[in-house]
Amino acid sequence: MYQVVKIPAFSDNYIWAIHNNEGKCAIVDPGDGDVVMSFLQIQQFELTEILITHHHSDHIGGVKLLQSHFPNCKIYGPDTSRFNSFAQGVKQGDVINLEASDTCIEVIEVPGHTIDHIAYFDSANVFVGDTLFSAGCGRLFEGSAEQMLVSLKKISRLAPSTNIYCAHEYTASNIQFAKTVDPSNQDLIAYESIVKDLRKNDFATIPTTVEVQNKINPFLRCDSLPVKHAVEKQFSTKDLDEKNCFANLRRWKDSF
Numbered sequence: 001m002y003q004v005v006k007i008p009a010f011s012d013n014y015i016w017a018i019h020n021n022e023g024k025c026a027i028v029d030p031g032d033g034d035v036v037m038s039f040l041q042i043q044q045f046e047l048t049e050i051l052i053t054h055h056h057s058d059h060i061g062g063v064k065l066l067q068s069h070f071p072n073c074k075i076y077g078p079d080t081s082r083f084n085s086f087a088q089g090v091k092q093g094d095v096i097n098l099e100a101s102d103t104c105i106e107v108i109e110v111p112g113h114t115i116d117h118i119a120y121f122d123s124a125n126v127f128v129g130d131t132l133f134s135a136g137c138g139r140l141f142e143g144s145a146e147q148m149l150v151s152l153k154k155i156s157r158l159a160p161s162t163n164i165y166c167a168h169e170y171t172a173s174n175i176q177f178a179k180t181v182d183p184s185n186q187d188l189i190a191y192e193s194i195v196k197d198l199r200k201n202d203f204a205t206i207p208t209t210v211e212v213q214n215k216i217n218p219f220l221r222c223d224s225l226p227v228k229h230a231v232e233k234q235f236s237t238k239d240l241d242e243k244n245c246f247a248n249l250r251r252w253k254d255s256f
Ligand SMILES: [Zn+2]
Pocket: 054, 056, 113, 130
């Protein structure tokens, strides 16, 4: 048995800690080493693994500090030159035996936000970094819209009950955009009221689930008529296929 715990960092980041009952702990995307160190010290956990989804500093900024305190900790990251000097590269389909959870975790390649972005999946949970956010998705800094759409589909096709752990609390603002695109979506309207209640009390809206995101996230609904029609209206165009609908939707969000 293992648990997943959030460590809030910076203004809206979540760093995820995976730990078993024996005090072994893995950290996903330690952007801030100090907050992770104080978490580990208070809990008296031993850091056994670091899982990196992509190279942005708010995801890897704390790696060096953690490594200096836990020199035996294994570090995993995308299998590219950005990471090869300090992490063991992993790619699509690779399986990591995670000491912190006593389970196997599988690697999913999800390019788009960055070209070598990966996610980690273990049948109950998926850690997606900045690929999918609740009611939204990551910006396209390096990959194409087409790559991102394929990446998002890999996540949306996981079992509906899968918990999605993303790295930012962007849900409330993403809902404002989602409602503009998909205003008559009753699931989205119901979700907004849940999110309002959570945020009023400063509670996290993450994790979310694949089931919820498939119903409310416009970026996973580019094959639905309401989203397609809204994007066509916004860009005064017609007959958009799913790929072009997604590309335009992402562009719309960039300037929203
Ligand atoms: Zn990022």
